[in-house]
Structure formats: C-alpha cells, structure tokens
Amino acid sequence: MTWLDLPADTGFGLENLPYGVFSPADGRRRVGVAIGEWVLDAGAVAAATGAPFAHLLAGPVLNPLLAAGRPAWQQVRRALVEWLTEPAFADLVRPHLQPRTGVRLHLPIDVGDYVDFYASEHHATNVGRIFRPDSDPLTPNWKHLPIGYHGRAGSVVVSGTPIVRPTGQRKGPADPAPVFGPSVRLDIEAEVGFVIGAGSALGTSIPVTDFADHVFGVFLLNDWSARDIQAWEYVPLGPFLGKSFATSVSPWIVPLDALHAARVAPPARVPQPLPYLRDAEDWGLDLAIEVRLNGHRLACLPFATMYWTPAQMLAHLTVNGAPTRPGDIYASGTVSGPERDQRGSLLELSWGGTQPLTLPDGATRTFLEDGDEVTICATAPGPGASRIGFGEVSGTILPAERRAS
Amino acid sequence: MTWLDLPADTGFGLENLPYGVFSPADGRRRVGVAIGEWVLDAGAVAAATGAPFAHLLAGPVLNPLLAAGRPAWQQVRRALVEWLTEPAFADLVRPHLQPRTGVRLHLPIDVGDYVDFYASEHHATNVGRIFRPDSDPLTPNWKHLPIGYHGRAGSVVVSGTPIVRPTGQRKGPADPAPVFGPSVRLDIEAEVGFVIGAGSALGTSIPVTDFADHVFGVFLLNDWSARDIQAWEYVPLGPFLGKSFATSVSPWIVPLDALHAARVAPPARVPQPLPYLRDAEDWGLDLAIEVRLNGHRLACLPFATMYWTPAQMLAHLTVNGAPTRPGDIYASGTVSGPERDQRGSLLELSWGGTQPLTLPDGATRTFLEDGDEVTICATAPGPGASRIGFGEVSGTILPAERRAS
Numbered sequence: 001m002t003w004l005d006l007p008a009d010t011g012f013g014l015e016n017l018p019y020g021v022f023s024p025a026d027g028r029r030r031v032g033v034a035i036g037e038w039v040l041d042a043g044a045v046a047a048a049t050g051a052p053f054a055h056l057l058a059g060p061v062l063n064p065l066l067a068a069g070r071p072a073w074q075q076v077r078r079a080l081v082e083w084l085t086e087p088a089f090a091d092l093v094r095p096h097l098q099p100r101t102g103v104r105l106h107l108p109i110d111v112g113d114y115v116d117f118y119a120s121e122h123h124a125t126n127v128g129r130i131f132r133p134d135s136d137p138l139t140p141n142w143k144h145l146p147i148g149y150h151g152r153a154g155s156v157v158v159s160g161t162p163i164v165r166p167t168g169q170r171k172g173p174a175d176p177a178p179v180f181g182p183s184v185r186l187d188i189e190a191e192v193g194f195v196i197g198a199g200s201a202l203g204t205s206i207p208v209t210d211f212a213d214h215v216f217g218v219f220l221l222n223d224w225s226a227r228d229i230q231a232w233e234y235v236p237l238g239p240f241l242g243k244s245f246a247t248s249v250s251p252w253i254v255p256l257d258a259l260h261a262a263r264v265a266p267p268a269r270v271p272q273p274l275p276y277l278r279d280a281e282d283w284g285l286d287l288a289i290e291v292r293l294n295g296h297r298l299a300c301l302p303f304a305t306m307y308w309t310p311a312q313m314l315a316h317l318t319v320n321g322a323p324t325r326p327g328d329i330y331a332s333g334t335v336s337g338p339e340r341d342q343r344g345s346l347l348e349l350s351w352g353g354t355q356p357l358t359l360p361d362g363a364t365r366t367f368l369e370d371g372d373e374v375t376i377c378a379t380a381p382g383p384g385a386s387r388i389g390f391g392e393v394s395g396t397i398l399p400a401e402r403r404a405s
Numbered sequence: 406m407t408w409l410d411l412p413a414d415t416g417f418g419l420e421n422l423p424y425g426v427f428s429p430a431d432g433r434r435r436v437g438v439a440i441g442e443w444v445l446d447a448g449a450v451a452a453a454t455g456a457p458f459a460h461l462l463a464g465p466v467l468n469p470l471l472a473a474g475r476p477a478w479q480q481v482r483r484a485l486v487e488w489l490t491e492p493a494f495a496d497l498v499r500p501h502l503q504p505r506t507g508v509r510l511h512l513p514i515d516v517g518d519y520v521d522f523y524a525s526e527h528h529a530t531n532v533g534r535i536f537r538p539d540s541d542p543l544t545p546n547w548k549h550l551p552i553g554y555h556g557r558a559g560s561v562v563v564s565g566t567p568i569v570r571p572t573g574q575r576k577g578p579a580d581p582a583p584v585f586g587p588s589v590r591l592d593i594e595a596e597v598g599f600v601i602g603a604g605s606a607l608g609t610s611i612p613v614t615d616f617a618d619h620v621f622g623v624f625l626l627n628d629w630s631a632r633d634i635q636a637w638e639y640v641p642l643g644p645f646l647g648k649s650f651a652t653s654v655s656p657w658i659v660p661l662d663a664l665h666a667a668r669v670a671p672p673a674r675v676p677q678p679l680p681y682l683r684d685a686e687d688w689g690l691d692l693a694i695e696v697r698l699n700g701h702r703l704a705c706l707p708f709a710t711m712y713w714t715p716a717q718m719l720a721h722l723t724v725n726g727a728p729t730r731p732g733d734i735y736a737s738g739t740v741s742g743p744e745r746d747q748r749g750s751l752l753e754l755s756w757g758g759t760q761p762l763t764l765p766d767g768a769t770r771t772f773l774e775d776g777d778e779v780t781i782c783a784t785a786p787g788p789g790a791s792r793i794g795f796g797e798v799s800g801t802i803l804p805a806e807r808r809a810s
Contacts, residue, residue, distance in 0.1 A: 112558065141576075141637055236544055238643020241725040319572060321572070323560055
C-alpha cells in the first residue's frame with residue numbers, strides 16, 4: 001500500500017510505474033514516473049537518497065536506464081515501490097511529486113531505429129480485400145514471417161505535437177498523370193510500440209526466449225498515414241513519404257514487468273512457424289485500445305488478437321544479424337480485431353473511403369479533416385482487480401503548408 | 406601550394422580535404438582531414454591555433470560540425486587551406502600530421518536516419534527485366550519521383566568491418582515452403598551517399614535550390630543485399646532483413662565544396678518532373694566508381710548517368726514535411742550505367758545468377774562466397790587536372806553464424 005492518496009480506478013497505480021520525461025514550466029527535462037494524478041521526479045529522489053542508479057535517471061532521456069539492462073530496471077523498480085510505500089520515505093519523496101497537469105511531457109527516448117510491423121491478421125486481411133479484391137488478401141509470406149519495414153525515426157514525436165497535413169504526389173486510376181498537393185486521404189494507424197533496452201551486437205540475433213532481457217517497455221503509437229501518397233509510391237520498395245511525415249507516441253513507457261497479468265496466449269498459428277519463431281512460453285498482451293476522433297469513440301481494438309507476438313517480431317528483426325541499440329523501437333502495425341468496430345484505421349473503418357462514418361454529432365468522415373483530433377488510449381489487466389494504464393497518444397491535424405506547386 | 410610533399414596523383418590534395426574520424430593506436434577518436442598520405446588531426450590544430458570553431462572538431466564524431474551549417478563549413482575549410490599553405494603554420498601543424506596507414510578509421514558520423522533511393526534508370530531497368538521479364542521494367546511511378554525507402558541506421562558500419570553472411574527465410578518458386586538458412590544470394594550494391602549537415606524542421610521541406618545549404622558531403626556506400634531473403638519478404642512493404650544486416654560506408658566525407666568541378670548536367674528527364682523536382686541549375690556528379698572483387702576489377706560505374714540528382718532526392722525526401730537532422734544520410738541506390746561492365750550489383754552482372762562471371766584468376770561467381778572481399782572506390786574531377794579521391798569502402802564476407810534452425 002502506498003502512503004499516497006490514489007484514485008481507486010487509476011491506471012497509474014503502484015503496479016504500473018511507467019517512465020516518462022517531463023519538465024516543470026520551462027525547466028530542465030527530468031525522468032519522471034507517473035503515479036496516480038502525480039508525476040514523481042524519480043531522478044531527484046534517486047539523487048536525494050544516494051541511490052547507486054541515480055545517474056541512470058539524470059535525464060534528459062531514458063536511454064541510460066534503457067542501456068543499463070534488466071537487473072538495473074528491476075533494481076530501480078524495487079526502489080520506486082519502496083519510496084512510495086515505506087512511510088519513512090514519505091517526507092523525502094513528497095516534495096518531488098507534482099500534479100501531472102502542471103508539467104510538460106517530452107519524447108522520453110532518443111529513438112535509434114524505428115521498425116513498423118504488420119502483425120494483425122485482421123488488419124492485413126482488410127487491407128488486402130480493399131486493395132486487391134480479386135486475389136488472396138494475405139500475401140504468400142504473411143503467415144511465415146512478421147512482415148516489417150523501417151520507418152523514419154526522426155519524425156517520431158510525442159503525443160500532443162500538431163500534425164501538419166503532408167503534401168506530395170498522388171495518382172488515382174483515372175488521373176492521366178500524378179497530381180501534387182495536400183493528401184486527401186489522411187489516416188491513422190493505432191499501434192502498440194516496444195522499446196529496446198539492452199541492445200544486441202552486429203551479427204548476432206535475439207532468440208524469442210530472450211525477449212524480456214532486451215525489451216524495456218511498451219507504449220502506444222499512431223503511425224499517421226497518407227493513403228493517397230502511399231498508394232502511388234509504395235511499389236516496389238514499400239511505404240516512404242506516405243508515413244515519414246510524423247509518427248506520434250504516448251509519453252509513458254510501461255515497463256514490461258508491469259504486464260505479467262496482461263499476458264495471454266496468442267491465436268493458433270497455422271502453418272507452424274519456423275523454429276526461430278517458436279516459443280513454448282509464447283504470449284501476447286491483452287491490451288484494450290480505444291480510438292477517439294474529436295472525443296467520439298471510433299473503435300475498440302483487442303491487441304490480444306494479434307497474430308505475431310512481440311517476441312516473434314524481435315526475433316525476426318534480428319535473425320539476420322541486424323544489431324539493436326538502446327532506444328530502438330518497433331511497433332506492431334495497425335491493431336484490428338475481427339469485428340467492424342475493432343478496426344484501427346480509417347481506411348478499414350470507412351472501407352477504403354466507400355462507407356463514410358457518421359459521428360454522434362452528425363458529422364461524417366472517410367479520412368481526416370483539418371482540425372480533427374485523434375486520441376488513442378489503452379489499458380491492460382494488472383494484478384488483482386487493478387488496471388495498467390498506458391495514458392494516451394493524441395494529435396490534431398493542421399492544414400498543409402502552403403508552397404509553390 | 407602546400408608546404409607538404411604530396412604525390413602528384415593524390416586524390417587527397419588541397420582541393421579535396423575530406424573529413425573523417427581516426428584514432429592513433431587505441432587512443433581517443435579525433436576529427437581528421439586526409440591530405441596526401443597523411444591524416445591531419447584537425448581538432449588538435451584548431452585547438453592549438455585558438456580557432457573559434459575548435460569545439461566543432463573536438464570529436465568523437467563529425468555531427469557538431471555538420472550541425473553548424475554552411476558558413477561554418479566554409480570557415481573551417483578556409484582555415485584548413487591556410488594551415489596547409491602558409492609556411493608560417495608549418496611548424497605548428499607538422500606535429501599533428503601522421504601517416505594514414507598508422508591510424509584506425511571509424512564511422513565518422515552518428516547516423517540519424519538512413520534513406521536508400523533507387524535513382525539509376527539502368528539499374529532499375531535491369532532489375533525489372535530480371536524479375537519481371539514479361540512486363541514494363543520500370544514501375545509507373547519511376548519517372549515521376551525518386552523511389553526510396555528507409556534502411557537500418559544502426560547497421561551502418563565503417564569500411565573494413567567484417568560482414569557476417571546473414572541467415573533468414575527464403576522460398577524459391579519450386580520450394581513448397583520457406584526454408585531457413587544462410588543466404589545463398591549475397592550481393593553488393595555500389596552506391597553514393599550524402600550526409601545532411603543542417604537539418605530541417607518537422608512540417609517543412611527543402612527545395613531543390615537549397616541543397617547546398619543542407620548537404621555537407623559525399624561518400625561511398627555498399628548496401629549489402631541478400632537477394633533470396635529480400636525476394637521472399639519484400640511484398641508488400643519493401644526490403645527489410647534482406648538489407649538490414651549491414652551497410653558499409655567509406656570513412657572519408659568529401660565536402661560538397663570540393664565537387665564544383667565534378668558537376669555535370671543530368672540526363673534528360675521525360676516526362677518533365679513536377680515543379681518541386683525542377684531546378685534551372687540542375688546538376689549531377691561525375692564520379693567514376695570502380696568495384697573490385699578480391700582485387701579484380703568487376704565493373705566501372707558512371708555516376709553521371711543517374712536519372713535523379715542528389716538535390717531532387719532530398720527535395721522529394723522532405724516534400725511531405727519529414728524533418729532532417731545533422732547526421733541523417735541518404736544514398737543513391739545502386740549505380741549502374743548503360744553497358745554490361747557498368748553494373749553495380751552481382752544481380753545485374755550475373756543477370757540474376759544465370760551468367761556466372763569468370764574472374765582473371767579463373768574463379769567464377771554469381772553471388773558472394775565466404776572470404777570474398779569487395780572494394781568500391783571512386784574519383785571525380787577536381788580543379789584543373791586534379792582528381793578528388795573518395796578513398797574506398799571494403800568488406801570481407803564471414804561465414805554465417807551457426808545457430809539452431
């Protein structure tokens with residue numbers, strides 16, 4: 001039990017303790033931990049208590065903590081629990097708590113590489129049906145490997161960053177030549193992201209069973225997508241400008257250690273994957289994700305339905321010997337469940353723009369309009385009756401930059 | 406005229422002055438400049454002369470210099486020329502010169518994002534003919550935009566780093582299911598890379614005319630490729646593990662200011678590109694690139710034949726508002742000319758493995774074997790009769806890591 005007053009239904013209880021980076025007003029960036037409605041200045045408490053790991057929490061990003069490896073992650077987590085439960089620490093800790101509403105949250109990590117997967121069978125099937133209605137919706141490789149590609153790390157931004165509508169080339173089937181202008185099919189992709197803590201050397205790989213030694217934590221991600229730009233550019237080398245203009249992430253990294261109760265068996269995989277993708281202890285995560293547009297709930301996404309597990313994605317990413325570094329991230333790809341209201345993109349929700357959505361206020365949407373605000377949030381089961389909150393990732397669409405042609 | 410003795414045919418004359426990062430024996434990494442057979446400890450000279458830009462050359466990477474922007478690049482370049490030409494500086498500078506053979510060269514930049522283009526019409530046409538013999542070799546978008554995708558920044562390594570043969574899934578047309586093992590179609594891609602100096606903000610773009618304000622310099626790159634892994638994985642999201650195991654780069658960054666005499670008119674582009682890809686002062690670069698396998702010349706590649714210019718690639722990369730950072734790199738894609746011996750990959754030189762190459766020592770090759778050493782080097786015209794050398798990027802193939810399945 002903590003000596004702090006926490007709301008009964010907080011997603012930021014003692015069981016969670018997610019890490020972020022905050023600054024009070026315009027002050028220095030500090031490593032913080034969310035607890036109830038508060039943010040704990042974890043670096044300040046570590047310094048005040050003379051903790052041997054204080055340098056890992058000195059900021060301005062989480063990368064030193066990430067690089068320190070799992071024993072250090074567990075040591076810091078034990079200390080956080082002690083600080084927040086032992087009454088003897090209350091007087092020391094209390095001055096380092098401040099309301100979360102009063103601080104600014106920053107991108108918590110220096111992102112190394114960013115890989116985006118395509119691990120939802122329902123999403124991949126929907127996309128295949130929309131774009132290739134006459135052929136098998138899944139490509140022949142889909143059930144043999146977690147398909148992925150590299151995104152742009154430099155355009156990963158923290159929740160709340162305004163998203164300028166991207167400009168570029170597009171060419172519809174009826175257009176004689178490509179046209180240039182702001183995207184008219186701007187979309188979201190609701191995803192779950194994973195951050196690498198301990199890296200791996202060039203020429204080595206990370207077996208599925210070593211997942212928890214390498215992955216520090218989990219967050220939410222909106223991989224904004226310009227479907228018209230993407231459709232014209234993506235053959236043969238994959239998505240590029242249709243995605244690289246912005247990817248928003250939630251500010252709180254939920255430690256993997258907070259998600260034991262959220263582990264669930266993944267769906268049956270047929271055919272059986274190759275041995276490097278097999279794990280007797282295979283597990284997915286039971287996150288319930290919600291997508292809101294201008295405050296209206298658009299969809300609820302069951303992450304437990306993902307075909308490929310986080311451990312399989314990482315084993316695949318490194319099976320060729322690609323190195324990983326602290327701060328590398330990878331994401332699941334759009335999370336979609338089997339039902340119509342469980343789809344994680346407007347592309348699927350509006351079925352390629354052919355079935356406009358009607359919002360409760362009477363507005364209709366196929367794709368995003370300027371001024372639209374999209375928010376993605378999630379929770380997962382914690383120990384007992386508790387819930388683990390992921391906070392949210394949100395962004396508002398600004399009009400395209402004006403420019404010549 | 407420099408007070409140093411330089412070989413008449415050096416590619417590292419006063420006209421060049423490329424930057425790198427070196428360490429003597431196991432010492433600290435320092436910013437160096439190649440001159441003749443020497444490396445100049447530029448950071449040490451800057452400190453000794455009290456130069457106001459000394460902090461930009463303090464190492465251990467070039468990123469501070471990159472971030473400082475073009476006026477600073479020009480200021481440092483003027484100082485380098487002064488140090489190496491004014492006899493009054495000779496006594497001060499001489500102790501900071503050491504033979505290049507005695508130092509270790511390192512990856513000179515902290516790489517941010519890495520984008521690989523596909524800008525050679527001859528290469529794209531060859532690849533199209535090999536893989537899709539019954540259809541148009543170029544995809545419909547090819548002449549409208551420089552096709553590109555993001556590669557893995559974390560696996561960019563400096564010349565000389567051994568390359569472990571990657572392992573992964575492949576599936577030939579006759580295989581009933583994918584098989585797992587070391588790549589049997591390991592290839593090279595001889596390319597030219599560009600490093601971003603001054604970045605650009607999220608939501609803004611870099612016009613073709615602003616190229617020289619943002620790009621610091623030019624280097625060589627070998628984008629090792631496992632064609633069998635790539636062929637099975639790349640639909641629909643593009644290359645991933647077939648490329649992400651390693652990308653080798655040359656250690657010396659040739660400043661853009663050293664390449665004025667190398668500018669050439671690009672080929673005619675039909676149809677005319679969209680306005681954001683047009684520039685009245687359009688120029689490519691006249692690099693002569695040589696590819697060697699175990700010391701035998703395999704091919705000579707005329708970079709002047711590239712369809713898209715470096716400025717067009719950067720304008721396209723950022724037209725959607727994607728930000729750039731000091732240390733971001735992008736590469737041209739495989740450089741191939743119109744002739745058979747001007748092809749920059751074994752895929753093309755052996756025509757998809759159907760026409761083995763015979764080397765002067767009687768050995769034959771379709772793709773790379775363990776122990777093979779590949780070296781790519783290049784020069785470009787400098788002022789007068791001088792040549793600008795790029796040094797080389799080389800790598801030797803090590804056997805695949807042994808592992809279960």
